[in-house]
Amino acid sequence: MLLTVQGVDAYCYTGGKPFDPALPTVVFIHGAQNDHSVWALQTRYFAHHGYGVLAVDLPGHGRSKGAAKTGVAELADWLLAVLDAAGVxxxxxxxxSMGSLVALEASFKAPQRVSHLALIGTTYPMKVSDALLETARGDEQSAIDMVNIWSHSAVAQNAPSPVPGFSVTGGARRLMQRISRINPQQLFYTDFAACNGYANGEAAAQAVRCPTLFLFGARDMMTPPKSTKLLTAAIAHAKVVTVDSGHSLMSERPDAVLDALFSFVGVSLSGSR
Incomplete structure (x- = not known):
């Protein structure tokens, strides 16, 4: 579905069903150098089980037009404008990951607009090493290779994919390369710099009052669970779920992520799938 947001096209995948704003809406926000497709299983399931789904392509990513936003606050403003355009x-x-910071900041800016908050593969501060930032600026393809290795656990790199005939790491690498071809303007660096520069996470977390879920990968090297204590302490009412995966939870453990998210919004999975 294409919406006009801030004067340009914004693409939202709706899970294979026409979007109905009268249904309870779930918005899925991807991370750096990705697009809506990282949520393939989760979005389709929600859309076919009573929810309106908006899986966004952030500006400059996937099918959404316009320049990539350079800060998390600007991305949060854009996300709230998507809700306006969709009538939600x-x-x-x-x-x-980066999308978790966007969701957190949007909840800070407009808490009345957010019914539930799920932060997946998150941490704060979400600092990026100087070496990786410089590689992303000067040699984006090498940065893609580096992050693709670090984002997946050894299990994912050496074991068969949950989807027959599909390589978890190969698919992630090809997606990042495709995003790079769509927008060659140092997109990875722009995304990393936005994560690195976000400074409002602690205040935003302390302001959260809605039901909240933290979903962590036990083998995550990009945002390791041990680095999340500031956020989990600030949102003390949040539920914490850990799955056996690296940073790319949705592809490594798609069913576990779906179960955690679907249960979180209050619908039983009994008799499903």
Whole structure:
């Protein structure tokens, strides 16, 4: 589905069903150098089980037009504008990695718009090493290779994919390369710099009052669970779920992520799938 947001096209995948703003809405927000497709299983399931789904392509990513935003606050403003364009008063926000910071900041800016908050593969501060930032600026393909290795656990790199005939690490690498071809303007560096520069996470977390879920990968080297204590302490009412995966939870453990998210918004999975 294409919406006009801040004067340009914004693409939202709706899970294979026409979007109905009268249904409870779930918004899925991808991370750096990704697009809506990282949520393939989760979005389709929600869309076919009573929810309106908006899996966004952030500006400059995938099918969304316009320059990539350079800061998390600007991305949060854009996300709230997507809700306006879609006619959605309130939604659950599910964000992965950089997308988790966007979801957190959007909840800070407009808490009345957020019914549930799920922060997946998150941490704060989300600092990026100087070496990786410089590699992303000068040699994006090498940065893609580096992050692709670090984002997946050894299990994912050496074991068969949950989807027959599909390589978890190979698919992730090809997606990042495709995003790079769509937008060659140092997109990875722009995304990393936005994560690195975000400074409002602690205040935003302390302001959260809605039901919140933290979903962590036990083998995550990009945002390791041990680095998340500031956020989990600030949102003390949050539920914490850990799955056996690296940073790319949605592809390594798609069913576990789906179960955690679907249970979180209050719908039983009994008799499903």
């Amino acid at each position: 008063a309130q939604a659950a926000l599910f964000g992965h």
